[in-house]
Amino acid sequence: MALEGLAGALVIAFVAASIATVIRLAPSGSAESLTEPQKTPFLGGGAPDTHAWQRYHIRYYPMTLLFIAFEMEMMFMYPWAVVFVEEGGKAMMEMGMFLAILSVGIVYGWREGIFRWQ
Amino acid sequence: MAIAILRRLAGAAPAPAFPAIGAGMRAAADDLFLDGRLIRADSIRHARILLVAGPVREADQDDIRRLHDQMLHPRATLWWKSNPVRDFAEPATCDEDDPVAAIEAIHRALIEGARDSEPDILPNEPPNPWRGKGDYGQGGEGMMGGTPYGRPMAMTDDDLRDGLALDAYTAPFGPFLPMLPPGLKLSVTLQGDVIQTAKLLRPPSAQAEAYDGTVTALRALGRFLPILGLEAHAVRCLEAARSLSAGKPIELAKIRQFLFWSGALAAIPSGIGMVEDTDVRMRVERWLAALDESPTGGLDGSATMSPLKPARLVDLLRGREWSEAILIVNSFDTDTLISLAPVEAEDAETEGRAREDGIRMDHEGHGTHAHGATGT
Numbered sequence: 001m002a003l004e005g006l007a008g009a010l011v012i013a014f015v016a017a018s019i020a021t022v023i024r025l026a027p028s029g030s031a032e033s034l035t036e037p038q039k040t041p042f043l044g045g046g047a048p049d050t051h052a053w054q055r056y057h058i059r060y061y062p063m064t065l066l067f068i069a070f071e072m073e074m075m076f077m078y079p080w081a082v083v084f085v086e087e088g089g090k091a092m093m094e095m096g097m098f099l100a101i102l103s104v105g106i107v108y109g110w111r112e113g114i115f116r117w118q
Numbered sequence: 119m120a121i122a123i124l125r126r127l128a129g130a131a132p133a134p135a136f137p138a139i140g141a142g143m144r145a146a147a148d149d150l151f152l153d154g155r156l157i158r159a160d161s162i163r164h165a166r167i168l169l170v171a172g173p174v175r176e177a178d179q180d181d182i183r184r185l186h187d188q189m190l191h192p193r194a195t196l197w198w199k200s201n202p203v204r205d206f207a208e209p210a211t212c213d214e215d216d217p218v219a220a221i222e223a224i225h226r227a228l229i230e231g232a233r234d235s236e237p238d239i240l241p242n243e244p245p246n247p248w249r250g251k252g253d254y255g256q257g258g259e260g261m262m263g264g265t266p267y268g269r270p271m272a273m274t275d276d277d278l279r280d281g282l283a284l285d286a287y288t289a290p291f292g293p294f295l296p297m298l299p300p301g302l303k304l305s306v307t308l309q310g311d312v313i314q315t316a317k318l319l320r321p322p323s324a325q326a327e328a329y330d331g332t333v334t335a336l337r338a339l340g341r342f343l344p345i346l347g348l349e350a351h352a353v354r355c356l357e358a359a360r361s362l363s364a365g366k367p368i369e370l371a372k373i374r375q376f377l378f379w380s381g382a383l384a385a386i387p388s389g390i391g392m393v394e395d396t397d398v399r400m401r402v403e404r405w406l407a408a409l410d411e412s413p414t415g416g417l418d419g420s421a422t423m424s425p426l427k428p429a430r431l432v433d434l435l436r437g438r439e440w441s442e443a444i445l446i447v448n449s450f451d452t453d454t455l456i457s458l459a460p461v462e463a464e465d466a467e468t469e470g471r472a473r474e475d476g477i478r479m480d481h482e483g484h485g486t487h488a489h490g491a492t493g494t
Contacts (some may be wrong), residue, residue: 027444035242036268037187042161044295045138045181047245051269054285056310057277 062114069105073098125230132157133225136165136189138182138199139300140172141323144452145337146215147171149360152353155217161295162188166228168195169223177320178293179203183239185294192228192235196221205239244268276435277309286314290393293320297345297444299452300325302459304432313443316435321459322438325452332370333359334451335408339377342402343446346385351377374409388439391439391446393429393458398449431458 040047076098084091109115136159137147147169151158151199159165162185166346174182182203186195195206198217202209212220245370248257258264275286292303301323307314328334343352354376358368383406386399396404435443450458 035187035238036244037184037238037240037242038163039267040188041289042163042188043289043352044176044303045185046290046292047184048269048287048289050272050288051266052287053266054271054272054287056284056287057282059310097282103349115417 062109062112065105065112066109067107069102073102126414128224129209129229133167133221134159134165135167135169135196136162136185136294137169137171137184138174138294140170140174140178141301141324142326143172143199144300144323144325145328145359148337148340150216150218152356152360155222158296163190165189166193166225168193169198169217169221170195170200171198172199172323173199174203175320175323178301181293181303186236187238187240194224194228194233194236196224201320207237222248227320231367246270275307275309275314278312278314280439284309290319293323298322298447299455302447304435306435308440311440313435313438313440315434316443318432318459321456322452324339324456327451327453328359328363330362330375333407335405336362336373338451339402339405342405343377343382345444345448346382348380348382351382353382370409374406377406377409386445387442391434391449393434398445401449429458430460431455434458 041052077095080091080095132155134157135151137151138208139147146341150171166191168182168186168188170182183205183260186206190338195209196217197209197211199213200211202211210220210224210404214220224233244265245268246257248265248268249255250256252264256264257268257339264270272285272287274283276283286307286309288305288307289302290305293301299322300303301320303318303320305317305319307316326339334406336355340352340356340359341348341357342368358370358373361368383399383402386402388399389397391398391401431447434446438446447455
């Protein structure tokens with residue numbers, strides 16, 4: 001038992017020493033070693049006036065919402081179908097609640113115009 | 119020992135060079151990178167050597183200095199048929215027609231340590247002081263205050279498509295951005311990837327177009343196809359253009375067939391960059407048609423070379439997605455682009471007109487968006 005413990009400790013020490021060596025010897029390509037011109041984005045010669053940290057609209061997000069609503073429905077429905085006969089009415093109630101919550105998302109999406117073909 | 123072998127191997131590898139192309143050198147630079155001993159770096163960060171080809175305009179000198187400083191070490195600059203910009207210590211120049219040997223020698227010397235990496239030219243400090251300012255050292259007060267990392271935050275602006283007020287990003291693009299013609303510098307305001315406004319800062323540098331219409335069409339295709347992701351076809355076109363210029367016979371019909379089946383035409387959205395009733399796709403079709411015709415009168419000069427005074431490049435770009443905008447810019451030859459890009463007209467009066475057009479643009483913006491949705 002003591003021998004196994006020793007072997008484990010040796011493995012951990014070896015791994016730790018290897019990681020430390022790699023970190024020590026790795027070329028320091030980190031942000032610290034970059035100069036200010038190197039930190040600016042490549043724009044073909046120009047320098048940006050503003051910071052690139054910004055909010056923009058992810059146009060596909062309503063599609064994502066719709067996908068997740070229907071996908072989660074399926075995720076639950078398969079296992080539910082397996083136990084439905086055993087559980088009976090209780091399972092029916094649970095599925096009803098689940099679908100009601102999900103359909104709030106679908107109704108919201110409807111309001112946002114997901115189903116409108118543009 | 120092992121390091122020495124690795125270093126020798128690295129020195130013998132193809133040299134990654136970034137071309138900063140000046141007036142009259144575009145075709146020569148395109149031909150240069152057909153050589154297997156060089157790699158054309160798409161970004162200055164991937165390059166070891168900054169290749170300045172041709173004369174640099176006075177206005178572009180600062181951009182050259184910034185490009186130089188953005189390169190990672192070890193780095194070097196080669197001035198090919200060019201006038202070295204001030205501040206470059208001991209510039210390496212080359213006036214030969216083929217600078218590949220010079221580039222290779224510099225690359226090997228850099229990697230093997232025989233040549234020192236070039237030092238910075240610009241000061242190593244942020245454009246605005248920010249460190250240690252504000253409660254959290256973020257460079258100022260509040261969400262939008264201060265200058266984190268030395269630059270102010272982007273301000274909100276209404277989106278062209280639906281008026282949603284999110285951050286508009288304004289930045290200068292060019293004059294040495296690989297997807298834009300050399301010399302063209304635009305100030306573009308983006309909402310996501312949609313161009314809200316574009317302003318012309320500098321027109322493209324003049325390039326000597328080949329007298330032969332077929333060569334011109336092949337070169338134009340060679341620059342256009344990489345944007346669609348068809349690099350192999352582009353190389354084929356550029357090689358054909360080089361052979362044809364040298365008087366060697368090539369199978370134009372075969373190239374045309376390849377391009378037809380590549381699906382390039384289908385990949386171009388229809389109706390973008392409309393000038394004189396031709397859109398980007400029709401201009402590419404015209405290049406393809408030029409491959410069929412006789413070598414001397416291939417391109418219809420009146421259609422592509424005529425000065426297009428009423429249209430302006432910046433108007434063609436407004437409301438377009440970035441990918442479409444790049445297709446539009448590259449669908450014109452340099453002379454046409456210069457005529458579409460009158461830099462004198464870009465003044466306060468233009469700004470005023472843009473604002474007056476705001477309501478009209480809103481409608482156009484919606485149209486574009488709807489079109490994009492059905493197209494994809």
